[in-house]
Amino acid sequence: MVVLPVFLQAPWVHLYPISACLFTFVLLGCGITLVRFGGNKWSRAGSLLVGVSGSWLGGCLFWGWLREHPVMHLPVEAIALPLAFVGLETRWRIGSSFYLSCLLGTALTDLMMLVTGVMNSWPVVVNASFEEAPQLLHETAEMLFQLQPILFLILAAFLIACIANLMRQRAILHTPSGSAWLVASAALTTTLWVDGLFLLTAFVEPRLSGLI
Numbered sequence: 139m140v141v142l143p144v145f146l147q148a149p150w151v152h153l154y155p156i157s158a159c160l161f162t163f164v165l166l167g168c169g170i171t172l173v174r175f176g177g178n179k180w181s182r183a184g185s186l187l188v189g190v191s192g193s194w195l196g197g198c199l200f201w202g203w204l205r206e207h208p209v210m211h212l213p214v215e216a217i218a219l220p221l222a223f224v225g226l227e228t229r230w231r232i233g234s235s236f237y238l239s240c241l242l243g244t245a246l247t248d249l250m251m252l253v254t255g256v257m258n259s260w261p262v263v264v265n266a267s268f269e270e271a272p273q274l275l276h277e278t279a280e281m282l283f284q285l286q287p288i289l290f291l292i293l294a295a296f297l298i299a300c301i302a303n304l305m306r307q308r309a310i311l312h313t314p315s316g317s318a319w320l321v322a323s324a325a326l327t328t329t330l331w332v333d334g335l336f337l338l339t340a341f342v343e344p345r346l347s348g349l350i
């Protein structure tokens with residue numbers, strides 16, 4: 139659920155933004171159907187799909203029409219933020235937790251892109267031709283393999299790991315909402331691994347990164 143937006147949604151919405159955006163309603167419809175007509179297990183899966191649909195919609199709007207403006211990334215991804223907060227007190231708690239945790243991961247990722255200087259290269263990479271983009275993305279990834287960026291990235295990874303661990307502890311202490319905390323912890327931890335995988339592919343084989 140976390141990997142798909144990075145490696146599937148970005149190229150899909152770049153080529154066919156309308157169809158990718160409409161897929162939001164497929165996710166939302168499946169999620170609502172499972173919650174209403176499925177058992178307890180499927181109800182949880184349905185709630186999760188509803189949370190995924192919020193992340194998917196924000197990603198489609200940004201990558202489809204605003205990808206040249208990295209400053210808009212987080213605000214657009216936060217399109218479902220009010221609904222997610224309300225959903226924390228309802229049967230949609232798991233989906234809301236997933237969405238909010240992914241949004242936190244996005245915020246930390248964007249912050250690291252800003253402090254390491256990568257964000258300045260973002261518009262250049264996404265506007266480059268198909269032939270030029272891989273080399274530009276590779277060069278951008280190389281910027282991070284220096285002492286100061288590496289220290290920033292290690293600090294961010296440690297912070298994410300600590301927050302995810304706190305979420306797991308809350309899951310143990312708060313049984314009624316334990317599943318939601320576990321989902322949030324898993325989503326945030328996966329965001330960390332996805333960022334690392336994205337950096338690796340951008341450095342080794344940029345065409346597999348999802349941005350091109």
